[in-house]
Amino acid sequence: MPELKMPEPLHVVGRSVQRSDAAAHVTGRTRYAGDYTFPGMLHLRMVRSPVHHAMIRAVDLSRAERVPGFVRALTWRDVPHNVYTILGLIGVEPEEEFVLAQDRVRYKGEPIVAIVAETEAAALEAVAQVRLDLEELPAVFDVEEALQPDAPIVTHWGSNAFMFEGHPCRRVRFGDVEAGFAQADHIVEAVYNSSPIEHAPTETTGCVAVPEADGRFTVYTNTQALYFSLDNTAIILQVAGKRLHFVGGTVGGGFGGKVDVIVEPIATLAAMKTGRPVRYVFSRSEEMQVSSTRSAWRIRIRDGVMRDGRIVARKVTSYADSGAYSRQTPYALTKHAANAAGPYAIPNVSIDAYCVFTNRTPSSAMRGFGVTMASYAIEVQMDRIAERVGVDPWTIRFVNAYRNGDMKPHRKLAEDATLIETMQAAAALVGHELTDEQRAMTSAPRSPGPEGSPGGEAAAAGSRAAGAPASAGAPAAPASTAEGVL
Amino acid sequence: MAKLRGTGIAAVNYPTGMNLGGDPSQALIHATTSGSFVVALSSTDLGQGLRTVIGQIAAETLGVAADEVVIDTADTDTGPHCMGTFASRATHRVGNAVKAAAEEARTALLEVAALELNAPVGGLVLDGFGNVLVAGDPGRCVRVAEVASKAQFEYGRTISGRGAYMKPKSPVDPETGAMDPDSTEAHACTIAEVEVDTETGQVAVLGIRSAYEVGRQVNPALVRGQIVGGAWMGMSHALYETTEPYYPNPDHKPKDFSEYVMPGPAELPEIDCVVLEVPSSTGPYGVKGVGEMTANSPIPAIVNAIYHACGVRVDDLPVTPEKILRGLEAKWATESAAAAGGR
Structure with a gap:
């Protein structure tokens, strides 16, 4: 067990100081973004696509404009920079999401026209009076169907895969995975699926945008990233950042769902166009149906395993369902690729992680970004391997656990590994009896012991230098037999 | 059944942290006339308790009690840039920025305390309860509140600090996936x-x-x-x-x-x-x-x-x-x- 070294006695860090906002939260006095009200405040509601995929032939606002309390409508023509991508700020391309739909909608619920009215009820009534003339298009919902050559194309660049520097997937290549399979005693394969999940924050996404006397705009928002939202809003509205003042910091649950910049640009635009404060807060059904979700995943894992449980090759092919636009999902695929082999020392790894576009509500960041479903798939796979090899679920994890100094498949040396110590503590917590060998293990760097000595073989597997051919440093494998091989 | x-x-x-880095967070700290400290941020508290945790890190570094630190967040006019609260980054990134800002403010505090105590800066310690002591000479001490007040009204000095933390952005090799995530x-x-x-x-x-x-x-x-x-x-x-x-x-x-x-x-x-x-x-x-x-x-x-x-x-x-x-x-x-x- 690595030692906790206290650099000096600490006074405050390490103590369960009562949270400074506890009393305000539990007495209902905390002020959230949607609680701000201002004289003359208008309400914004969105006209959304009723279908999954369609061309927009015409939008008729004439009946909506006659609703009492209607103030104005905003269409894509009102948005100075209507096509954007949230991650453009960190260099991710191309710009592909529409603030308001132009000629085409790509998911059910995609915003088309923003209605600003004196009351929320008037805004909703005007939304109901907008007439859309749509020509429905074939839609695609399955990630692997979406990658077939004849699939309906969701994006504007002719493919339903996000391109990672010339590749249709984020790749990891480490060692020689085919050589690893060839030497393995068992091949264990499975496919893991998950469905989209809603962030379900207590406070729905929202903001209030207020025009100030000096020509600036104050935006009270529950974004998780204040400057990120400000900078994206400045790009979409084509205004200098100094004209925007974002106030927030108190969020009633985020879980990644409030890193998207969805409400602030259009609310601020409405405040600019009307000269009045504008409130745009998602209803619960909007939060459930059109705010982004955790991506659905399909993860195929093929493992080559030795008789004693050591994994000598792992091939992962993953598909994340990005929905109609990229939002934060391409970045999740990179994080996924870095973590898809799990906390284990595997000498030969190949990962292909696809970000796939379909005609559904865009997915985006959510707690565990790209890793949660990788951990699910890998940890169920570990039990499958244990069953196949005939060892218990604890042993399969101790046998393969990574150590400090091991080269990870993405070619970074492990330096803060404590998986072994954490499993030892968990075993003690639940009263599981570990073997003497398991109790003696640590995450300390492996010593290059002779093969066959405790830890020696796994050491050779784990500390093998990056890029070396599998045959050079991989563990000596017993002769492969047909028994148990798929 | x-x-x-x-x-x-x-x-x-x-x-x-954000997996490829390039995600800065910054913090500013200043002392008030009564010896409290205000930490200005643009970081958001999602309900997980960021304000409390950041306040603890600031108090620890400044050498004062936790309730002497006010966390002022989040406002883009007053708080310096923060990439945001996501990627399990806030305690790590914002905490590092606040710690750096608090170290600078603490140095400024000790410089004024050194004038008051007529002792070298290097010989001063903060006791964690709002006092500056001369190490090895427990009789010589001054309240942080007094130092802060005198800094303003007698010495005309600022007790403040700036802090930033960023893991530099790193690339991904598109062929092999080599990266620092x-x-x-x-x-x-x-x-x-x-x-x-x-x-x-x-x-x-x-x-x-x-x-x-x-x-x-x-x-x-x-x-x-x-x-x-x-x-x-x-x-x-x-x-x-x-x-x-x-x-x-x-x-x-x-x-x-x-x-x-x-x-x-x-x-x-x-x-x-x-x-x-x-x-x-x-x-x-x-x-x-x-x-x-x-x-x-x-x-x-x-x-x-x-x-x-x-x-x-x-x-x-x-x-x-x-x-x-x-x-x-x-x-x-x-x-x-x-x-x-x-x-």
Whole structure:
């Protein structure tokens, strides 16, 4: 067990100081973004696509404009920079999401026209009076169907895969995975699926945008990233950042769902166009149906395993369902690729992680970004391997656990590994009896012991230098037999 | 029909920080006339307790009590840039920025205290309770509040500090995936116990017990809050939640919490944990990020426990009663066919 070294006695860090906002939260006095009200405040509601995929032939606002309390409508023509991508700020391309739909909608619920009215009820009534003339298009919902050559194309660049520097997937290549399979005693394969999940924050996404006397705009928002939202809003509205003042910091649950910049640009635009404060807060059904979700995943894992449980090759092919636009999902695929082999020392790894576009509500960041479903798939796979090899679920994890100094498949040396110590503590917590060998293990760097000595073989597997051919440093494998091989 | 019990295990690691770096956070600190300190940020508190934790790091570094620190967040006119609260980054990144700002402010404080005490700066210590002492000479001391006041009104000096933290942005090799995707790694191992009702397909989670290794805990009660909340979310992901119950079919999307079902207090199991502290080399006082990862290991632990209980492996989240019943029917059909064949 690595030692906790206290650099000096600490006074405050390490103590369960009562949270400074506890009393305000539990007495209902905390002020959230949607609680701000201002004289003359208008309400914004969105006209959304009723279908999954369609061309927009015409939008008729004439009946909506006659609703009492209607103030104005905003269409894509009102948005100075209507096509954007949230991650453009960190260099991710191309710009592909529409603030308001132009000629085409790509998911059910995609915003088309923003209605600003004196009351929320008037805004909703005007939304109901907008007439859309749509020509429905074939839609695609399955990630692997979406990658077939004849699939309906969701994006504007002719493919339903996000391109990672010339590749249709984020790749990891480490060692020689085919050589690893060839030497393995068992091949264990499975496919893991998950469905989209809603962030379900207590406070729905929202903001209030207020025009100030000096020509600036104050935006009270529950974004998780204040400057990120400000900078994206400045790009979409084509205004200098100094004209925007974002106030927030108190969020009633985020879980990644409030890193998207969805409400602030259009609310601020409405405040600019009307000269009045504008409130745009998602209803619960909007939060459930059109705010982004955790991506659905399909993860195929093929493992080559030795008789004693050591994994000598792992091939992962993953598909994340990005929905109609990229939002934060391409970045999740990179994080996924870095973590898809799990906390284990595997000498030969190949990962292909696809970000796939379909005609559904865009997915985006959510707690565990790209890793949660990788951990699910890998940890169920570990039990499958244990069953196949005939060892218990604890042993399969101790046998393969990574150590400090091991080269990870993405070619970074492990330096803060404590998986072994954490499993030892968990075993003690639940009263599981570990073997003497398991109790003696640590995450300390492996010593290059002779093969066959405790830890020696796994050491050779784990500390093998990056890029070396599998045959050079991989563990000596017993002769492969047909028994148990798929 | 029976109620069958099983246990399952899962072990995970989780990276701290935006995975390729390039995600700065900054902080400004200044003393008030009465010796309190205001920390100005644009970072957001999602309800996890960021204000409290950042206040503790500032107080620790400044050498004052936690209630002498006011966290002023978040305002883009007054708070310097922060990339945001996500990627389990805030305690690590904002904490590092605040620690750096507090060190600068503390130096400014000690410089004024040195004038007051007529002692070299290097010989001064803060006792953590609002006093500056001359090391080795306990009789000579001055209150932080007095130093702050005199800095303003007698010396005309500022007691303030700036801090920034950024892991530089790193590239990914598109051919091999070589990259530097973390600042440190935290770990967890979860054991779940479930009871499967083979008549209804319902799964009752009886226990979620975990060991966590999260670097130094700034506030153990808030760490425990994350672990308990994350276990609930993981259980909910494993058994209940989706916006598309028949994914990839997009129909039947829920509109509210009566259609989007989650476990309530009655369904919550006993949730227990132990926390190991192995300090990271990059976090302030050795912290790692515990924010996101707590939902991760409960999911596979529960799925593995279901298989252990009833022999059905559902590889499709969420594991609903319908999927379990279909799995049981398939399993029984296979078993009875095998039995018939063996006769």
